[in-house]
Each structure stands twice: as structure tokens, then as C-alpha cells.
Amino acid sequence: MTANEDQEMELEALRSIYEEDECFKELSPTSFQLRIGDHEDPKAFLLDVSWPETYPETGPSLSLQAFFNNRISSTTKKDIISKLEEQVEANLGEAMMYTLFEWAKENQAALMENHQPVKDAVASNAVSVSKKKEKKEQLTKAQKKKIISRTDNKGELPRGWNWVDVVKHLSKTGGAED
Template identity: 75%
Template sequence: MTANEDQEMELEALRSIYEGDECFKEISPVSFQFRIGELEDTKAFILDVTWPEMYPETAPQISLDAFFNNRIGPDTKTLILSKLNEQVEANLGTAMMYTLFEWAKENQQTLMENHQPVITAVTLASSSDITTSTSTAKKKEKKEQLTKAQKRRITNRTDNKGELPRGWDWVDVIK
């Protein structure tokens, strides 16, 4: 089999395995993203994998340059990449994408055990903006509370559509 035939077969297998999985994203027929962990998890990361022309005989290009990974420190990134490259070397010559993704999912805790979330000025500014906007929204939502008697009077004056009858505020003409 040629490299292109191997790639087509593996691409078809990946599409069928990860169909409907929100963690897997096919950027192009030779480029993929796979999220390890849940979105809210601080230890989650995204693998960017690109196949070279002679894949699977040559190793795929793996990177952690996605914006999602900005909260991961450089030491942790190099550890993850070195461990994944060990797996690539062990599986060289065979279709390895599923194996890599599953290995990364199973070993997420060990890969991220020394991880300290990187706090940037962008995350601090955005979190403070969120808290101020939610507090002002809560203040605006507060409505005037009516008593039961007030509510009853309103419903007695309105028709079944909630509208007041024509002329409800007219003054009676005195004879």
C-alpha cells in the first residue's frame, strides 16, 4: 500500500470512530485537532496533528500551539510533546492517530501532574468584566413586587387578553 492509501483508510476510520464527538475536529484531510479533557477542566489541552506527505512511514507533526493551550506552561508542553513523540516512535509505520489520542486521554493526569495554570492579564480582565456585567444585570432585573390585592385588582380590570377595556379611565359625565 502507498502512503496516500494508508492515509485515506486511516482518515475514513477516524471519521467513523469520532463521528459526533465534540473532542475531535478535522481541519483538513491531513490536519486534526483533538481535545484531551473537558472544556471547563484546567488540565485540558488540544493536540494539533498534521500528517506529512509520507505518513505513516514518517512521524506526524504534533503541536500544542492552539490558543486553548495558552494556560499551559512551557515545561508542561515540552513534557507532553516528548511523551507523545515516544509513542509516535513506538508506532512508526502503522496508523497511529487513534492510538495517540487514546493514550493521551488515558495518561492525561500523569502528563498534567506538574501543571500550574498560567494566569495572564487577559484572563484577569475578562473575569472582572464578567462579574461587573452580571452584577449590573441583576440590579436591572429586579422588578416591583405587587401584593395579592393589587394583582387581583389588575386582573379584575383586564379582559382575557390582559388588556384594559376601552374607556376604563374615562371620567363619568355629571348630569
Template identity: 75%
Template structure:
């Protein structure tokens, strides 16, 4: 079989296996993304795989450089990539995408054992070095201003502690009975 026929057969199999699975995404007929782990899991990562023309005789191109993986350190990414490439070497010449995805899911803990979530830090410079325009500083200090009418309405609705009185949104039962809430006999 030609490489393209193998690719078409594997593509059909992947589409049928991962239909409706939000972890699998087909970007093009030769490019895929597969998420290992849940979205809210700190140890989740996304594998980006592209098939060369001679796939499966040559291994796919693996990448972990997606935005989803920005909290993973470069060392952890390199370790995951090298372990996945070992699996590619073992399965060379066969349809290996399903095998790679399942192997990565089963070994997620081992792949992410050295992972420590990266936190992006922001360094602040001392105020003597930063010149803030006076108009910008005044805008930041500006507080919400209420008109007298707005203040009076707010005070009339609340008690002395600024809270709405008990029952402010209750419905008057007597008024309901006069309007014919039920059929009267």
C-alpha cells in the same frame, strides 16, 4: 500500499470512530485537533496534528500551540509533546492516530502532573505616571441619572425600603370570574 492510500484508510477510520465526538475535529484531510479532557477541566489540553506527505512512514507533526492551551506552561507543553513523540516512534509505520488519542486520554493525569494553571496578571502603574484626560475621568464618574417622573414611578411602586409590595403581580380572582374564565351553568 502507498502512503496516500494508508492516509485515506486511516482518515475513513477516524471519521467513523469519532463521528459526533466533540473532542475530535478534522481541520483538513491531513490536519486534526483532538481535545483531551472536558472543556471546563483545568487539566484539559488540545493536540494539533498534521500529517506530512510520507505519513505513516514518518511521524505526524504535533503541536500544542493552540489558544485553548494558553493556560498551560511552556514546560508542561514540552513534556507532553516529548511523551507523545515517544509514542509516535513506537508506532512508526502504522496508522497511529487512534492509538495516540487513546494513549493521551488514558495518561492525561500523568501528562499534566506538573501542571499549575497559569493566571495572566495585569500590572497597574502608579497614577502619577499615567496621564488620564480630564474628559475620560469625568465620564467614568458619571452615574445613572433618573428624571423626576422616573423617580416618582419607582417610589410609587415600592415601599419605604425600595422593595415591591407583597402581591404586586397577583391576579385578582374576582375579576377573572366576571370575565368568564370558566363556563357558567
């Protein structure tokens, strides 16, 4: 069999196995994503796998660069990739995607044993901004009394309250007849 025939057969098998699985995503006929662990699990990670043209004679490329993995430290990512590449080397020359995915699922705890969550700079910045309280404008006692004296029992200003001030002002300044 040629590499393309092997790829087509494995692609068919993957589609039938992971048809209803929400953790598996086919990005293209040679590129896949698999979420290892539950979405809310802090030790879950998203594995990107791409097949080269000569797959399965050469191993697939593995990546943990998805945004979902931004809370995983780079050393933990390197450890996971190195352990997965060991599995790739052991299965080289045969269809290995299902084996690789299932091995990652079974060994998730071992792969993430040294996991220390990375604090995201954006998230920590957002928390510090939200902690700052908005300063409310404080009124003095005199300002409060003045507001209360102008309003009625419902807290509303009486009708025409601003016209009285205009008439007083005009009476003091005089009119055009003076």
C-alpha cells in the same frame, strides 16, 4: 500500500470512530484537533496533529499552540509533546492516530501532573480594571437643599421654572426702551 492509500484508510477509520465525538475536529484531510479532557477541566488541552506526505513512515507533527492551551506553561507543553513523540516513535510505520489519541486520553493525568496554571496578562488586567470603582459626584448640603427647594414632592421641577429667572434677569438689565 502507498502512503496515500494508508492515509485514506486511516482517515476513513478516524471519521467513522470520531463521527459523533465533539472533542475531535478534522481541520483538513491531513490535519486534526483533539481535545483531551472536558471543556471546563483546567487540565484539559487541545492537541493539533498534522500528517506529512510520507505519513505513516514518518511521524505526524504534534502541536499544543492552540489558544485553548494558553493557560498551560511552556515547560508542561514540552513535556506533553516529548511523551507523545515517544509514542509516535513506538508506532512508526503503522496507522497510529487512534492509538495516539486514546493513549493521550488515558494518560491525561500523568501528562498534566506538573501543570501549574499560567495567569493570563489580559485576564489579570481586566480584573484590576474592574476592581476600580467609578467615583460618583458628591453634592454639598447647600447644593442638595437648593435642588430640593426647586422641586415638588415628586422630585420634578415646576413648569416654567427657568422662565422666571429669565424675566428677572431682563427686568434688571432693562429693555430696548431705556
